[in-house]
Amino acid sequence: MSGQGWNTVLETHARRKNPEKELASNVLLKADRNVITIWDGFEKARFHFLVIPRDPFTLASGEKLPSSDLVNLVALRKSDHAVEVLKALKKQADEVKAMIEDEMMKKDGWVWPIKMGFHAVESMRHVHMHVISSDMISDRLKNKKHYNSFHPTLGLFLHYDDVLEQCELGQNDFPPKSHFESLEKEALVSFYTDEEFKTIPKLKEHLVAQFERRAKAAKAKLKQKREAEEARETVKKLKSDE
CATH class of the missing domain: 3.30.160 (Double Stranded RNA Binding Domain)
Incomplete structure (x- = not known):
């Protein structure tokens, strides 16, 4: 990806017209008309995937969602179509979760919790939901920010159900970035x-x-x-x- 910033990789993947042919099997896990799931290249747990809305995202009305609504979670929360996008992400995330649970049972003989949600402070452009096993065991978990950004109660990891409920209620106010950056240092x-x-x-x-x-x-x-x-x-x- 010569000439491309590292933080725009997800945006590039979201805009691929034929991800099944353009992405390798160790990058792409699933794809449908509006959503793709990729392996997180810097996984922070035993199982870690990113569920991403495609761009263009086709709404139920047949209209295309503006790309500006998908730049990040803040932009999506302000969109009139946030709930529709979130539900599309959840549909595929549930399928990914079932795949993970099947793999857990095959490889480990038991199933442990899986989290779905977003980072309050995103390092990559384009909305992406994490589907991640709760173990937080990975060689790529190397610093405080890595760990705290996925801690289930610290406030940096925004659980899917909470985000969906807030969008359904029209609660789109979001604390300043500085608030979340301070939590990274907890x-x-x-x-x-x-x-x-x-x-x-x-x-x-x-x-x-x-x-x-x-x-x-x-x-x-x-x-x-x-x-x-x-x-x-x-x-x-x-x-x-x-």
Whole structure:
């Protein structure tokens, strides 16, 4: 992408006429008439995708949404068509979530929570929704900003349901960028235990340990459930043979 700024890559992908042919399989995951999903190239968790409205975005009326409405989340929130775009993103995001959950079960033997939402301070042009597993385990999570921008309660990660509700109610006022930038510098606090950590390496050790502990518990619970189901089936068969 010679001559192209790094922060316009999503915008370029959104404007591709035939993403299925123009993008490699390790870039594009899904595409339909109005939405594409790509792999996040700098994933901050075990599973991390970006769901993006295509440009042009065709409204239900048949009209094309102005490109200016898709520059970022602030612009979209001010658009008269924000809810329609958000619902289109959610439809594909739900499909991506199901794919992730299937892969989780195949690879790891259990399913853990998946978050959907937006960054309050976007580093890339063009609206994009994150679909990201909640583990936050990735070699590419390297600094405080990376972690805090996805913390579920700090305020930098705007959950989809909250954004949709605000747009449906016409609540489009948005705090200044400086408010969110100050949150990026907040302490590293575990979303599991509320424990504070001084360094990213120590936090990441904690995240891995907490994830593994929950994985072990979840797998044990699933095993007990399967064994109980098998026992019921055995009893049922014995009764039918009497």
